[in-house]
Amino acid sequence: xxxxxxxxxxxxxxxxxxxxxxxxxxxxxxxxxxxxxxxxxxxxxxxxxxxxxxxxxxxxxxxxxxxxxxxxxxxxxxxxxxxxxxxxxxxxxxxxxxxxxxxxxxxxxxxxxxxxxxxxxxxxxxxxxxxxxxxxxxxxxxxxxxxxxxxxxxxxxxxxxxxxxxxxxxxxxxxxxxxxxxxxxxxxxxxxxxxxxxxxxxxxxxxxxxxxxxxxxxxxxxxxxxxxxxxxxxxxxxxxxxxxxxxxxxxxxxxxxxxxxxxxxxxxxxxxxxxxxxxxxxxxxxxxxxxxxxxxxxxxxxxxxxxxxxxxxxxxxxxxxxxxxxxxxxxxxxxxxxxxxxxxxxxxxxxxx
Amino acid sequence: xxxxxxxxxxxxxxxxxxxxxxxxxxxxxxxxxxxxxxxxxxxxxxxxxxxxxxxxxxxxxxxxxxxxxxxxxxxxxxxxxxxxxxxxxxxxxxxxxxxxxxxxxxxxxxxxxxxxxxxxxxxxxxxxxxxxxxxxxxxxxxxxxxxxxxxxxxxxxxxxxxxxxxxxxxxxxxxxxxxxxxxxxxxxxxxxxxxxxxxxxxxxxxxxxxxxxxxxxxxxxxxxxxxxxxxxxxxxxxxxxxxxxxxxxxxxxxxxxxxxxxxxxxxxxxxxxxxxxxxxxxxxxxxxxx
Numbered sequence: 001x002x003x004x005x006x007x008x009x010x011x012x013x014x015x016x017x018x019x020x021x022x023x024x025x026x027x028x029x030x031x032x033x034x035x036x037x038x039x040x041x042x043x044x045x046x047x048x049x050x051x052x053x054x055x056x057x058x059x060x061x062x063x064x065x066x067x068x069x070x071x072x073x074x075x076x077x078x079x080x081x082x083x084x085x086x087x088x089x090x091x092x093x094x095x096x097x098x099x100x101x102x103x104x105x106x107x108x109x110x111x112x113x114x115x116x117x118x119x120x121x122x123x124x125x126x127x128x129x130x131x132x133x134x135x136x137x138x139x140x141x142x143x144x145x146x147x148x149x150x151x152x153x154x155x156x157x158x159x160x161x162x163x164x165x166x167x168x169x170x171x172x173x174x175x176x177x178x179x180x181x182x183x184x185x186x187x188x189x190x191x192x193x194x195x196x197x198x199x200x201x202x203x204x205x206x207x208x209x210x211x212x213x214x215x216x217x218x219x220x221x222x223x224x225x226x227x228x229x230x231x232x233x234x235x236x237x238x239x240x241x242x243x244x245x246x247x248x249x250x251x252x253x254x255x256x257x258x259x260x261x262x263x264x265x266x267x268x269x270x271x272x273x274x275x276x277x278x279x280x281x282x283x284x285x286x287x288x289x290x291x292x293x294x295x296x297x298x299x300x301x302x303x304x305x306x307x308x309x310x311x312x313x314x315x316x317x318x319x320x321x322x323x324x325x326x327x328x329x330x331x332x333x334x335x336x337x338x339x340x341x342x343x344x345x346x347x348x349x350x351x352x353x
Numbered sequence: 354x355x356x357x358x359x360x361x362x363x364x365x366x367x368x369x370x371x372x373x374x375x376x377x378x379x380x381x382x383x384x385x386x387x388x389x390x391x392x393x394x395x396x397x398x399x400x401x402x403x404x405x406x407x408x409x410x411x412x413x414x415x416x417x418x419x420x421x422x423x424x425x426x427x428x429x430x431x432x433x434x435x436x437x438x439x440x441x442x443x444x445x446x447x448x449x450x451x452x453x454x455x456x457x458x459x460x461x462x463x464x465x466x467x468x469x470x471x472x473x474x475x476x477x478x479x480x481x482x483x484x485x486x487x488x489x490x491x492x493x494x495x496x497x498x499x500x501x502x503x504x505x506x507x508x509x510x511x512x513x514x515x516x517x518x519x520x521x522x523x524x525x526x527x528x529x530x531x532x533x534x535x536x537x538x539x540x541x542x543x544x545x546x547x548x549x550x551x552x553x554x555x556x557x558x559x560x561x562x563x564x565x566x567x568x569x570x571x572x573x574x575x576x577x578x579x580x581x582x583x584x585x586x587x588x589x590x591x592x593x594x595x596x597x598x599x600x601x602x603x604x605x606x607x608x609x610x611x612x613x614x615x616x617x618x619x620x621x622x623x624x625x626x627x628x629x630x631x632x633x634x635x636x637x638x639x640x641x642x643x
Binding site: 050051052071072073075076077078079081082083085086087088089090098099102103130132146147150 | 536538539541542543544545546547548549552556557560561563638641642
């Protein structure tokens with residue numbers, strides 16, 4: 001019996017399914033990310049778990065308890081909203097204390113717990129400020145403290161970092177993970193930012209158009225995306241059109257226009273397949289030494305790496321080159337591209353974009 | 354140097370020209386009559402010779418030394434306060450419900466709320482007299498369930514009912530405007546923290562609407578305290594409020610200076626009360642809501 005179990009939950013708005021048969025078992029202490037583009041139903045799913053949206057079908061179980069139709073106050077879950085939703089007319093301490101007041105916790109106990117949780121999020125010094133007197137990152141931490149202070153069994157985070165600037169967002173990612181680990185709280189986070197999902201989750205749930213398309217650890221998700229959409233949504237990818245000859249041990253893949261063939265362990269359906277490979281798995285060499293030859297068409301400097309595009313008979317490929325010191329070949333120069341065939345994933349063609 | 358001077362001039366001229374019509378209007382229709390009323394209040398009145406052009410404070414002494422005027426002022430203040438409280442108690446939840454309504458219903462009910470303002474005050478007030486009168490609808494309904502008829506018309510209750518009816522829109526609209534701007538997830542956050550819907554309203558939603566409630570209650574108080582037709586028609590000849598008192602002095606007693614004195618005293622009292630209330634609430638709300 002898992003800690004939190006979402007079973008076949010759907011939400012229809014008229015004939016449109018915002019969420020379609022969502023099923024997920026969450027273990028105690030796990031950090032789960034719901035990842036997907038906007039409109040994929042991830043926030044609706046979170047709101048159904050929080051009790052703010054009624055599911056059209058399915059059940060949500062908390063251990064042995066069916067919470068599908070409980071109103072939010074009785075679910076006792078901690079929720080952090082995208083806009084933080086702090087009470088503007090209350091100080092930080094009053095904001096955090098509110099949930100304890102609702103639980104009729106005695107004043108002395110309340111003060112102690114508010115102090116402890118504010119210390120955890122490093123905001124003890126600002127306890128008497130009003131939300132409008134604080135920065136975005138500080139408000140964010142108030143929102144987390146307010147959700148955590150009631151000791152909820154599950155913490156729900158709705159795009160918690162999307163209103164922060166890039167630098168702060170990265171800092172808060174790790175801060176969020178640290179707090180989650182210290183408290184040991186089961187967490188579900190909604191995000192559209194793949195790097196956020198990969199860096200702090202135990203498992204990532206990818207959603208497309210209301211449906212789950214993959215549930216995996218961040219590493220597996222990145223290395224073995226189940227469909228072309230995921231491979232391009234999570235990280236960058238090169239796609240090559242190819243054909244597959246199926247046989248008993250696997251398949252022989254021939255990349256179009258190149259004469260390159262290799263044995264694949266993946267067994268995608270059909271004859272027409274697409275081979276995808278991450279830019280960082282490709283290397284540039286001298287023209288004659290590569291598996292395939294190409295001409296550099298663009299070169300972008302990203303600081304820690306260069307992103308080079310090379311036109312090859314198989315199509316234009318992006319190559320990520322670590323910034324070791326020397327710049328990569330300039331535009332117009334002939335290069336060779338090398339990769340290990342094991343790093344290639346083969347997926348059924350069709351949805352490949 | 355000279356360029357900057359000539360550049361400065363149109364900056365002064367244009368705003369003055371633009372505000373000239375409003376300024377003239379204000380001077381001609383507010384300040385001038387007010388000044389004349391103030392002067393009038395210091396003139397003395399003789400029942401045979403009419404208004405004298407001397408200057409005296411005797412009118413003020415008369416008003417401030419007479420129990421009768423005090424009781425009228427006190428009634429005005431009391432009824433205006435009761436009306437304001439009723440408008441808050443009914444209007445604020447009404448504004449909340451309105452702000453949560455869906456598309457077609459919201460405009461329909463907004464129209465219903467503004468409805469009383471669309472009916473002439475005389476027609477509306479006579480409507481109330483018919484409802485509240487001795488053989489009116491209310492007493493008829495009471496009789497139907499076996500309760501003795503009650504005297505409603507020409508009581509303070511009737512005045513408050515009539516005032517509260519017309520004042521509601523002035524409370525609902527400013528509060529509704531503020532509620533429109535609130536983040537709905539703040540209320541949802543209170544729910545997830547264990548607050549009941551009612552607690553969320555009381556502790557989270559309404560405090561954020563404090564400034565709207567403030568402006569609404571200022572409008573309602575000022576209009577109630579200076580209302581004329583409703584106390585005149587529903588209060589009868591005996592129950593006077595400040596405005597009906599002034600009217601009587603001017604048009605029945607023909608003692609214009611005394612009427613002017615009462616008007617000035619009411620104006621000052623109103624001003625003091627409203628400014629004090631405004632300071633009290635606004636400062637608190639400003640500190641919290643920014």
